[in-house]
Amino acid sequence: MLLIEKYLNTTIRHHIFKRTTRLFTTNINNNNKIDKINASEINLLKEHYFENQEPVIIENGIQHWPAIQKWSDIEWMKETYGNHIVPVEVGKNYVDSEQHEIPLGAYLDYVMKKDTKLDHGELPTLYLAQYDLLNQIQELNDDVISPFSHQDTNKFNIGKIGKGDLYSTNMWISGANTASNTHRDPLNNIFCQVVGRKYFRIFSPENEEDMYPNHSVFNSNTSRVEKVDCSQKEFDSAGFPNFYNVKYKEYILQSGDMLFLPKYQWHYATSETISVSVNYWFL
Numbered sequence: 001m002l003l004i005e006k007y008l009n010t011t012i013r014h015h016i017f018k019r020t021t022r023l024f025t026t027n028i029n030n031n032n033k034i035d036k037i038n039a040s041e042i043n044l045l046k047e048h049y050f051e052n053q054e055p056v057i058i059e060n061g062i063q064h065w066p067a068i069q070k071w072s073d074i075e076w077m078k079e080t081y082g083n084h085i086v087p088v089e090v091g092k093n094y095v096d097s098e099q100h101e102i103p104l105g106a107y108l109d110y111v112m113k114k115d116t117k118l119d120h121g122e123l124p125t126l127y128l129a130q131y132d133l134l135n136q137i138q139e140l141n142d143d144v145i146s147p148f149s150h151q152d153t154n155k156f157n158i159g160k161i162g163k164g165d166l167y168s169t170n171m172w173i174s175g176a177n178t179a180s181n182t183h184r185d186p187l188n189n190i191f192c193q194v195v196g197r198k199y200f201r202i203f204s205p206e207n208e209e210d211m212y213p214n215h216s217v218f219n220s221n222t223s224r225v226e227k228v229d230c231s232q233k234e235f236d237s238a239g240f241p242n243f244y245n246v247k248y249k250e251y252i253l254q255s256g257d258m259l260f261l262p263k264y265q266w267h268y269a270t271s272e273t274i275s276v277s278v279n280y281w282f283l
């Protein structure tokens with residue numbers, strides 16, 4: 001905590017995503033579950049889900065990554081790579097959110113504390129989000145096997161999909177109960193859950209009109225609805241009456257799972273535990 005406080009007094013940079021801390025529930029309604037396939041059915045990802053732009057979970061799709069075992073030891077990660085300086089988002093939402101550069105070790109200390117009952121809600125909301133740590137730390141890159149790699153013939157491999165343009169690879173490291181706000185991205189996403197559990201809610205494209213995007217051009221990819229699990233009355237008084245009926249699918253990714261999230265679909269994610277993920281954006 002002391003280290004975090006020390007390093008929070010550094011340069012402010014532009015943030016990309018809104019986020020907030022919200023109380024999450026693990027109650028998943030079976031009727032709402034995102035479809036699930038296993039790695040041997042990978043052809044369905046291309047032939048059905050990508051073609052129809054429908055989300056799908058590939059259960060255990062990255063179970064063969066060395067990262068699954070190695071990164072689960074956060075203390076080891078801290079000891080080994082703790083001196084690297086990384087950008088961390090600080091703040092509950094985009095209005096307060098700032099980006100600070102701190103040592104990875106200080107951030108991982110925070111993450112471990114956030115995961116215990118030692119955090120009585122006093123800790124600020126920090127998030128190492130959407131950052132290409134794999135490019136910064138080559139050894140970490142060696143622990144993952146890109147699902148787009150053509151060398152990975154024996155294991156799960158997507159190979160060429162869509163236009164075959166991989167736009168970026170990012171890491172997401174968060175403490176328990178860290179959430180992204182509801183937003184959408186212009187790229188297809190393969191989201192890989194390496195450590196811990198992460199809840200995803202993906203809103204139906206047919207309710208596009210009822211997502212209440214921000215008015216400013218810069219934030220128009222982010223919804224103004226921050227509290228999503230409300231009664232009709234609460235949505236009415238918050239000025240988002242139609243949100244109550246918006247359809248969605250949901251799932252809790254476990255370590256080893258992979259999610260295909262089609263471009264432009266509104267969604268948010270919440271870490272249920274310490275969480276480390278890698279995602280690939282592509283067209």
Ligand SMILES: O=C(O)CCC(=O)C(=O)O
Nearest residue numbers: 172179180185191269279
């Ligand atoms: O994991 C998160 O917090 C958000 C991930 C996300 O929104 C994305 O990959 O598009």
